[in-house]
Amino acid sequence: xxxxxxxxxxLVKRTGEKVFLxxxxxxxxxxxxxxxxxxxxxxxxxxxxxxxxxxxxxxxxEGYSVSREKKERFSLILESASTNQxxxxxxxxSLISRVTSTGARDTQYFGPGTRLTVL
Amino acid sequence: AQxxxxxxxxxxxxxxxxxxxxxxxxTSESNYYLFWYKQPPSRQMIxxxxxxxxxxxxxxxxxxxxxxxxxxxxxxxxxxDSQLGDTAMYFCAFMNNNDMRFGAGTRLTVKx
Numbered sequence: 001x002x003x004x005x006x007x008x009x010x011l012v013k014r015t016g017e018k019v020f021l022x023x024x025x026x027x028x029x030x031x032x033x034x035x036x037x038x039x040x041x042x043x044x045x046x047x048x049x050x051x052x053x054x055x056x057x058x059x060x061x062e063g064y065s066v067s068r069e070k071k072e073r074f075s076l077i078l079e080s081a082s083t084n085q086x087x088x089x090x091x092x093x094s095l096i097s098r099v100t101s102t103g104a105r106d107t108q109y110f111g112p113g114t115r116l117t118v119l
Numbered sequence: 120a121q122x123x124x125x126x127x128x129x130x131x132x133x134x135x136x137x138x139x140x141x142x143x144x145x146t147s148e149s150n151y152y153l154f155w156y157k158q159p160p161s162r163q164m165i166x167x168x169x170x171x172x173x174x175x176x177x178x179x180x181x182x183x184x185x186x187x188x189x190x191x192x193x194x195x196x197x198x199x200d201s202q203l204g205d206t207a208m209y210f211c212a213f214m215n216n217n218d219m220r221f222g223a224g225t226r227l228t229v230k231x
Contacts, residue, residue: 033219040128042210042221090164107154108219110164 003027004111006091012117019078021114023091030095032074033108034058034066037088049074081118089114121146123213125222132201133230139186140196140225142211149173151215153187155196158224159207167209170194201229 007022023032031050035043035058045058047066055066063085067075074093078085092108122145132138144153155167170178170187177185182199198205206229211222 035221040223042123042125042223043212044221045219107152107166107169108214109166110156112163 025093029093123222
């Protein structure tokens with residue numbers, strides 16, 4: 001079974017602090033993703049990475065950065081946390097599918113989430 | 120840009136009955152994947168079922184089945200013989216290459 005873990009389930013930080021959210025997957029997946037989940041908005045993609053040291057902006061990258069130094073680990077960084085970044089953060093990973101005619105990526109597997117509160 | 124719409128924010132169903140969750144999407148692509156994910160209260164999001172757009176046959180997974188209407192861009196989830204453990208948020212998702220889009224979710228409550 002794929003296992004995606006996140007460093008914290010709950011986190012409370014103060015405005016202006018630098019925040020690190022860690023995600024680790026154990027299935028040698030090439031793609032990794034960071035989403036934030038807010039009520040009524042579903043999941044919105046912040047950043048994704050398709051290889052070590054590679055990253056792509058998602059829909060809402062402002063205020064965030066990411067780091068992928070090793071294949072299994074993908075970190076989300078809030079450089080200066082703000083109250084509007086209070087949210088649930090979900091990490092996901094997927095294996096590039098090389099066999100489908102669509103060239104689409106495979107199923108995403110999610111971590112348990114980190115509920116971040118910024119005071 | 121692709122969009123996914125779940126028009127039912129909340130639904131409830133009696134245990135052992137059948138419920139259908141709606142999902143529509145908008146895309147100009149012809150090849151893509153569709154998913155239903157389940158997120159139980161305070162638990163991890165897990166895949167329920169997936170459908171490849173180039174397959175005409177509707178996907179099924181035990182008590183879960185989909186009604187995929189490609190022309191109508193509709194992808195509903197049917198849960199048969201509902202169980203208390205089916206209580207969760209359900210998210211419909213669309214994927215094409217690196218673009219993954221989620222609906223806002225439907226909160227399903229199964230009542231004893």
